[in-house]
Amino acid sequence: xxxxxxxxxxxxxxxxxxxxxxxxxxxxxxxxxxxxxxxxxxxxxxxxxxxxxxxxxxxxxxxxxxxxxxxxxxxxxxxxxxxxxxxxxxxxxxxxxxxxxxxxxxxxxxxx
Amino acid sequence: xxxxxxxxxxxxxxxxxxxxxxxxxxxxxxxxxxxxxxxxxxxxxxxxxxxxxxxxxxxxxxxxxxxxxxxxxxxxxxxxxxxxxxxxxxxxxxxxxxxxxxxxxxxxxxxx
DNA sequence: TCCATATTTCTATATTTGTCGAATCATTGG
DNA sequence: CCAATGATTCGACAAATATAGAAATATGGA
Numbered sequence: 001x002x003x004x005x006x007x008x009x010x011x012x013x014x015x016x017x018x019x020x021x022x023x024x025x026x027x028x029x030x031x032x033x034x035x036x037x038x039x040x041x042x043x044x045x046x047x048x049x050x051x052x053x054x055x056x057x058x059x060x061x062x063x064x065x066x067x068x069x070x071x072x073x074x075x076x077x078x079x080x081x082x083x084x085x086x087x088x089x090x091x092x093x094x095x096x097x098x099x100x101x102x103x104x105x106x107x108x109x110x111x112x
Numbered sequence: 113x114x115x116x117x118x119x120x121x122x123x124x125x126x127x128x129x130x131x132x133x134x135x136x137x138x139x140x141x142x143x144x145x146x147x148x149x150x151x152x153x154x155x156x157x158x159x160x161x162x163x164x165x166x167x168x169x170x171x172x173x174x175x176x177x178x179x180x181x182x183x184x185x186x187x188x189x190x191x192x193x194x195x196x197x198x199x200x201x202x203x204x205x206x207x208x209x210x211x212x213x214x215x216x217x218x219x220x221x222x223x224x
Numbered sequence: 225t226c227c228a229t230a231t232t233t234c235t236a237t238a239t240t241t242g243t244c245g246a247a248t249c250a251t252t253g254g
Numbered sequence: 255c256c257a258a259t260g261a262t263t264c265g266a267c268a269a270a271t272a273t274a275g276a277a278a279t280a281t282g283g284a
Contacts, residue, residue, distance in 0.1 A: 015241090047245075051243080068251070069252065
């Protein structure tokens with residue numbers, strides 16, 4: 001992951017509503033959350049939510065799929081891992097989180 | 113570390129020059145780097161560099177001390193750890209970097 | 225004290241970002 | 255095909271951010 005991409009990811013997360021949305025998506029796991037649900041939960045008008053989700057998508061942090069009338073967003077754990085990797089490698093003093101430590105795609109979890 | 117603070121930290125890093133500066137500061141370790149040196153290395157006018165360093169300082173990611181005529185900036189590893197901690201806990205799927213994994217303050221290193 | 229160096233603050237300006245209603249597009253059910 | 259639902263795009267505007275020269279503020283040396 002290169003600096004340019006990292007900056008987009010950081011910018012994407014550096015905003016109240018987007019950080020909150022991303023957190024919800026991470027909690028939701030693979031199944032994801034519909035745009036409208038996010039808008040409602042975060043108390044943000046649909047058009048604004050759409051704007052923010054587009055930014056997250058542009059940064060590669062989320063993916064989306066249509067499901068009937070809804071568009072379901074889900075967190076992209078690989079991208080998040082990439083970001084974390086960059087930060088630990090470049091913005092921490094050398095070592096830290098080991099190779100195998102990573103953002104896991106909520107594998108067998110079903111709680112949230 | 114709470115969301116509000118996290119957002120300021122992310123915003124601080126979400127900028128080309130600031131990310132680059134922070135990386136240099138992390139590499140430099142405890143001894144830090146003078147504002148002017150950063151400005152020169154990044155090819156940014158002093159006033160602009162000052163602006164960016166103020167943002168990093170405001171986000172708590174760097175500290176500064178005067179040393180003769182220079183003002184030396186250094187990365188605050190504790191703050192960076194806090195940020196990483198928040199991200200792993202809230203933006204990754206549950207577990208990942210274990211408790212002991214962290215951004216170390218370049219302990220006995222002297223290379224850079 | 226006077227000058228040079230190192231930085232910051234001030235000021236103005238250009239650019240980017242966030243907001244949100246209205247209009248538009250896609251999908252489903254009747 | 256038409257209406258209803260869920261979401262995005264458009265457009266206008268407000269607010270925050272980035273840039274950088276000029277002026278102001280420390281510090282150290284002659």
